[in-house]
Amino acid sequence: METTRKESLFFSYFKITAVVALYWTVSITLVFVNKTLLGGSSMGDKDAPLFVTWFQCIVTTAACLFFAYTTKLFPSIINFPEVGNIEIPKAKKILPLTCVFVGMISMNNLSLKYMGVAFYFVGRSLTTIFNVIFTYMILGQKTSMSAILCCGVIIGGFWLGVDQENLAGSLSPLGIIFGLLSGAFVSLNAIYTKMVLPTVDSSIWMLCYYNNFMAIFLFLPLIAITGEIPAVLSIINEGSLKYWGLMTVGGLFGFAMGYVAGLQIQVTSPLTHNVSGTAKACAQTVIATWWYSEMKALLWWASNWVVLGGSLAYTYVKQREMRAVHSTAKPQQSDLSQKNEEELKC
Template sequence: MKRKMGSDNLAFKYIYITFVVALYWIVSIITVFVNKELLSSNRVNLNAPLFITWFQCIISAGICITLSQLSKIFPRTIKFPDGNPFDRHAFVKVLPLSLLFTAMIALNNLCLKHVDISFYYVGRSLTTIFNVVFSYLVLHQTTSKGCVLCCLLIIGGFMLGVDQENVAGSLSIMGTIFGILGSLSLSLYSIYTKKILPYVNHEIWLLSYYNNVYSCFLFLPLIIFTGEVGEIIDYPNLSDSYFWIALFIGGICGFSIGFVTALQIKVTSPLTHNISGTAKACAQTVMASYWFQETRSTLWWFSNFVVLFGSAAYARFKQLEMEAKHQLLLHK
């Protein structure tokens, strides 16, 4: 009887993990497609990517504030970490990370605005490379030869992908530059998150709350400086319900992707999350090519395969290294 109950619990656990991973895939892919619609579709046709990103931060911050207040009214039903983004101590500690967070989401959306969804993953594939470089420079962590080889594969796949985009006549230099800078900022953000988490009691949601609130203010001078205020004032579809509904859905997606990412990491592991993200990127590339009826060369597809294989192999090498360290600790 106990054995049957154990197998039932294990089966439920596997079903739950499968559901969470599937949910992450669905929300992540929908988020990319919705953002692409907002950033560069003829239907929306608003040249204000920073305003769109700022609005998504407004929605995310609003949801966090609502959940924070509801958790105080219904503490048994709704759980949300206690914290005040306007606390001076929290502001001083978290603001530098929020600057990186603002740069990361802005650059990612700027990249997506200028490149096709099918190339979006390759355009941002250098995050792993920057992780290795900055982990050594900032955290003084060395990398194994296997991981370095994987990094060389990723760089080769990235360069081939850029070349094939150029051959196809669809290469965006600006989009590629934004993708590289987005990868750099994401890498720095991930590394410095480890340093800041102790100041928020390792509460990912509290950190997300602070980042979104601070970004709401950090984006304002950027929007003014880039001249997007004039674009918004002159936008002919400002009263169009489709525009605001799409903008609101984009904001919900922006918040949801943070939730499902944290949930997937919680029920699996950070490395499994990376592998899942790599596989999701492959599916996303195929879906985008089919949806937008894009014809790609064999070498273009090969460049995607090299990047995806290199990323998956890197995650596998890291997993084996962690298991080896764990076994070493057990035998001490």
Template sequence: MKSQQSELCSLYTKIFVVVSCYWVVSIVTVFVNKTLFSSQTVALEAPLFITWFQCIISFSICFTLSQNGGVPGIFSFPKGTPWSMDVMKKVIPLAIMYTLMIATNNLCLKHVGVPFYYVGRSLTTVFNVVFSWILLRQATSSRCILCCAFIIFGFYLGVDQENLLGSFSLIGTIYGVVGSLMLSLYSIFTKKVLPYVNQEVLLLSYYNNAYSIILFIPLMLINGEMTVLMNYTNFQSTYFWFQMVIGGLCGFAIGYCTSLQIKVTSPLTHNISGTAKACAQTVIATQWYNESKNALWWTSNLIVLASSALYARFKQLEMEVKSKTPVPEEKQSLV
């Protein structure tokens, strides 16, 4: 009995530490990126270049860990190379979605405030339901659809209140919607690609960052950032590169902490944790930037957060019921 209690205590402590690390790293990453994109001390109007540099940092770390097999005694990192032709054929389509996802998310963060950032990207759940039906033919329960309806209403209310408060950014909101769409597609297609990398999430992250380094170059050209970079005069600043490296380390850390949280809990628990983290992030951001919001603005956030959490909980209950339902003998695998 004591041994079981000790094991449970150890497990809960591990989960608490991992979830806490995810919260801290995720919130810090958002604030660091917002500083890089909008701070007067950086003053570089090239968000895709900053994101590209973060991909280089993440790729360099992943490459080093892959060569060494990870950090001895702490965690292992799967070996692999992104330059295999067979791997490229399988992973590059997903890498395109990954590149567009992080590009639009960061462009959204540049144009909107941190308090509105979560609401601006809150339609991912709605797109998940739509694409699960279109691409996978997976039906969604009526109560989950009702949650999606409330999320859309909360999103609309949040946009309306941002507009009334004078802080609404149309282009930032559009980037947020596109980012939600790409995140949804990325999540769905990740399930199809993971078997090609032996279900190794870290290895997939390594490959995605490798291909993103190349894919971001035409995006930077289209966004007109090459001219901005040629005219930028702060490249000699040590402080500038220090901030850039910190942003890159945060980018790698959030990827690792996300994977670790999913591993020690579950994908749905990760969604619930992310929703609760977003609530804390919104409160911290309003205090940090000394922004005053009205009651309807807070109501929109509450609707989106509560509906997202309920959706994740309903899906969790449905999965539990499905896992306990016996499979008919004729449908069971012979293996």
């Protein structure tokens, strides 16, 4: 009996470790693939970051259709919602989220284009701050003083990192601007996703399909307005097999991120997912400095640790507050149930 329990614990820990490793691998690989595509080295002066993002939306949409079709063939193996038909009433309700989604993935890729992978974590670290601001402005939810103090630590780490990048001569003002906008859109995307999910019966994959399908059309005028059409035509005429392969891989890994993130939450918890994501970003920074042979000052590394510490502290504080709310709600529910039982007896 004891041996069986130990084996069960071993396989449980092994499963968790494997899922976390898969999440790290997919997420870090996606960042490096996108950096290769957006850094300008793959296609010389053929610079079209919005086209890259648009193409990845097409790949994600195609992946959704593929897995929906495969589910019909092998329902016992694959479980994917039926997608393909766009219902206009649902599309109208989802459209505001899709606009935010387009802004989010555009700013994500543009911030990655103009800043190094090593600084990517710090450059986008104010997402938490925007989350506090928009949660209050849109949902009317206030944040505790403890959580606000953690936000102050994150801001301090961000400014220290910006200062160190500036001293090193590698600071990109555009990278910082796009990083800040990226953080704002990531926060808005999370809030609007929560608001819109009931429209698609809380199906993340259905929402993913609607978002990416509609984003394909929203990106077209943006690509034209930003003057990317000559670069796009050049890419279509001269793009190598390696380049298109990287474009496809980037789209598939972007699609896979939705699955592995949900899987990690499923086998662990939302708190562990946040901690894992923060730790992954730290590991990504270390890998990037090694991969690109970058030498960083001690205070530069300190900024990363300050942001990491502030982010983990914020996650811990919010988790404790949620537990306190749940523990308070349970006795109230119990008292209400008891009162209802007494009323029924009467």
